Amino acid sequence: MKKSPKTRGARKPRAARPPSSAQLAAALNSLGEGVIVVGRKLLKDGLIIEYANENFCRMSGYTADELTGQAHGLLHVDRGDRVRLAQWLRARQLQQPLAGESTLRRKDGSTFSGAWLFSPIKNARGEVQQLVASYRDTTERRGQMEIEGHNQRMEAVGRLSGGVAHDFNNLLSVINGYCEMLAPELVGHPDALHSVTEIHNAGRKASNLTRQLLAFGRRQPMVPRVIDINRFIEENAEGLTRLLGDKGKLELELESGLPHVRTDPVQFQQVLLNLTLNARDALHDRGRVTISTTTREIKAGQNRRATDAAPGRYVMLTVTDNGTGMDRDTLGRLFEPFFTTKPSGKGSGLGLATVYGVVQQSGGFISARSELLVGSTFEILLPEVNEPAEYPVNAPTPAIPALPETRGHEVVLIVEEDEVLRKMVAGMLTADGYRALDAANSTEGKSRAATSPKPVRILVVNLTPEGEKLARTLHKAEPDLRVLNACNHNAQRTLRWLPVEHQMSLPKPFALSELLRAVRRLLDA
Numbered sequence: 001m002k003k004s005p006k007t008r009g010a011r012k013p014r015a016a017r018p019p020s021s022a023q024l025a026a027a028l029n030s031l032g033e034g035v036i037v038v039g040r041k042l043l044k045d046g047l048i049i050e051y052a053n054e055n056f057c058r059m060s061g062y063t064a065d066e067l068t069g070q071a072h073g074l075l076h077v078d079r080g081d082r083v084r085l086a087q088w089l090r091a092r093q094l095q096q097p098l099a100g101e102s103t104l105r106r107k108d109g110s111t112f113s114g115a116w117l118f119s120p121i122k123n124a125r126g127e128v129q130q131l132v133a134s135y136r137d138t139t140e141r142r143g144q145m146e147i148e149g150h151n152q153r154m155e156a157v158g159r160l161s162g163g164v165a166h167d168f169n170n171l172l173s174v175i176n177g178y179c180e181m182l183a184p185e186l187v188g189h190p191d192a193l194h195s196v197t198e199i200h201n202a203g204r205k206a207s208n209l210t211r212q213l214l215a216f217g218r219r220q221p222m223v224p225r226v227i228d229i230n231r232f233i234e235e236n237a238e239g240l241t242r243l244l245g246d247k248g249k250l251e252l253e254l255e256s257g258l259p260h261v262r263t264d265p266v267q268f269q270q271v272l273l274n275l276t277l278n279a280r281d282a283l284h285d286r287g288r289v290t291i292s293t294t295t296r297e298i299k300a301g302q303n304r305r306a307t308d309a310a311p312g313r314y315v316m317l318t319v320t321d322n323g324t325g326m327d328r329d330t331l332g333r334l335f336e337p338f339f340t341t342k343p344s345g346k347g348s349g350l351g352l353a354t355v356y357g358v359v360q361q362s363g364g365f366i367s368a369r370s371e372l373l374v375g376s377t378f379e380i381l382l383p384e385v386n387e388p389a390e391y392p393v394n395a396p397t398p399a400i401p402a403l404p405e406t407r408g409h410e411v412v413l414i415v416e417e418d419e420v421l422r423k424m425v426a427g428m429l430t431a432d433g434y435r436a437l438d439a440a441n442s443t444e445g446k447s448r449a450a451t452s453p454k455p456v457r458i459l460v461v462n463l464t465p466e467g468e469k470l471a472r473t474l475h476k477a478e479p480d481l482r483v484l485n486a487c488n489h490n491a492q493r494t495l496r497w498l499p500v501e502h503q504m505s506l507p508k509p510f511a512l513s514e515l516l517r518a519v520r521r522l523l524d525a
Contacts, residue, residue: 034059034135037121038072040128042089046073046082047131059114059137061107072133077103077111085118094120094128101138113142168206169508170418176203177424177512207509224262224362225390229293229315229382230254236269240276240291247280248287248321255294259384261315263362271358274351275319275378282323282376290320296381309365314381321377326370334368406520408434410457413474415445415467416486425460428512429519442470449474458482458522460515463493471495482522486510501525 034056038047052060052067060067060075073082081102088098097119104114115138121130179200186193233254241250272291279289296316298309326334335356355378359366363383370376412434416422419440426438437452439445442461449456455478461467463485475481475498483498485505495503502525506518 031055031134034137036067036072036133036135038131038133040089040130042082042086043071045071046076047071047085050130056135059106059112059135060104066107075104075106077105088118101142104135112137112139114138170421172203172207172509174418174420174424176200176207176509177421177428179203180512181428203509223264223266225265226260226262226385226387227265227268228258228389229261229317230256230258231389232265232268233272233291233293233317236272240272240289243273243276244280244283244287244289248283248289250276251288251290253290253292255292258293258295258315259313260387260389261362261382262385262387263364263382264358267358268362271355271380272319274355278351279319279321279323279376282321282325284323286322288322290318292318292320295384298381309381313384314364315384317380317382319378320375322375325372325374325376326368327372331368331370335366406432406516408432408520408523410523411435411437411452411454412458412460412519413445413449413456414438415440415442415459415461415470417441425512425515428516432516434519442466445470446473449477456481458484458519460484460486460519462487463495468493468495472497482525484515484518484522486515 031053032055035053036049036056037051038049041048049067049070049072052062052064054064057064057067076082081100084100085098088094097117099115099117101113101115103111105111115136116133118131118133120128121132123129179196182196183193183200186196233252237250237252244250276289280287283289294316296314298311298314300311335352356366359380359382365381366378368376368378408429412429414422414425414429414436416425416438417440422438422440426436429436435452435454437445437448437456439448445459445461456474457478457480459471459474459481461470461483463471463483467485471481471483481498481502483495483503485493485503487493487505487507493505494500502522504518504522506514
């Protein structure tokens with residue numbers, strides 16, 4: 001018999017050769033993160049650096065030679081990082097890496113946020129010989145998180161401010177309304193009339209306070225006009241100079257030939273006043289406030305953060321002072337309503353919140369920078385407008401407007417949840433000859449209208465969805481219905497199914513004289 005040929009066995013795989021030092025260094029340098037290799041022994045200032053890759057050198061500002069032999073603690077600002085590291089090293093197994101994120105210091109003294117991860121390097125017997133640490137610059141990410149958190153807080157406070165302003169407006173409508181009703185009765189009693197006038201003036205000042213709250217929450221209605229910013233500043237310069245008094249000098253550095261901007265002149269005047277007041281309170285000897293204007297173009301890619309201005313062309317207005325300056329914590333809360341560093345009773349904390357709201361409503365952006373004992377700079381960017389400027393003339397208003405006698409007779413339904421305000425308006429309309437029905441809500445209003453012997457000719461209501469539903473119901477019964485939207489500042493609406501001349505908005509807090517004229521104007525339309 002022939003012998004079977006021997007079966008050839010499979011060739012055994014060749015053992016992989018360990019990478020050379022040059023290969024390891026090349027691999028570490030190719031990583032996107034900074035990497036260091038450190039010794040196992042923890043000294044007072046940290047672990048001794050034995051190797052640093054190129055990215056770590058770029059991140060820290062040191063060369064590899066400068067880092068070798070140094071303790072890694074020279075980069076860590078917070079000593080707590082080394083405490084955590086010491087506790088981790090005391091563990092026997094070191095099974096899990098040690099991760100953290102903290103402030104790190106570069107060679108030039110500047111700081112940045114960095115995330116780091118320490119992992120053990122073990123020998124064949126499982127003993128820890130060295131540690132490898134990777135570092136990643138997280139400054140931009142942390143900055144973005146801080147901005148998002150700040151924006152969320154500002155939005156929440158803005159919503160709260162709008163709600164508070166709504167409640168204030170109801171109360172102020174009552175206070176100012178009764179002052180208007182009392183004033184004609186006190187013509188022969190000058191002392192009593194003076195007292196009522198003072199109450200009314202206080203109510204008007206409180207109305208300005210609610211407008212500031214609404215401006216911050218971007219719920220204040222704007223009356224925007226195209227203005228020449230340089231002319232606007234020059235027209236207000238005398239008042240701003242008086243505002244500074246002997247605390248400092250006002251200087252203007254206005255670039256000629258600027259494009260125009262669109263904003264509410266009345267509200268933007270408040271921006272100038274508030275920024276000047278803020279600067280005045282920070283001034284010391286030889287104080288100086290400089291208002292300057294120029295143009296700026298933001299190109300695509302320059303707006304890296306969420307709060308940066310969008311790409312486009314802007315008119316830039318800056319207000320700079322050489323006062324006491326602000327620290328970082330104060331800068332972070334600068335535009336929050338009711339935040340103030342002034343003593344109790346010296347400031348409401350609404351000035352810069354108002355500035356923030358007006359600039360935002362104007363489609364602009366505002367930022368601030370400051371340095372302690374050097375001064376502060378506020379920078380406002382407003383989109384440029386290629387249209388001719390408008391210059392409105394604002395007529396002064398009387399302290400207490402006289403109530404007109406319209407002597408109506410129609411049926412008026414007032415729907416208002418605030419009982420005091422509702423009863424006051426109903427009583428005033430009744431005294432003027434109208435048949436006034438009042439209700440706390442739309443359901444009650446529908447019931448009151450159904451039992452009225454005559455149809456409702458005009459509905460006074462806040463046009464929420466429920467309010468509009470009631471208006472539709474009444475309109476079916478009375479096609480000639482008129483609607484007066486006694487709304488909050490952020491709720492001005494138009495009913496598409498009702499003729500424009502048969503509807504009107506009257507934001508709170510309104511004067512009773514305005515309400516009477518609005519009712520009569522709608523009915524006579």
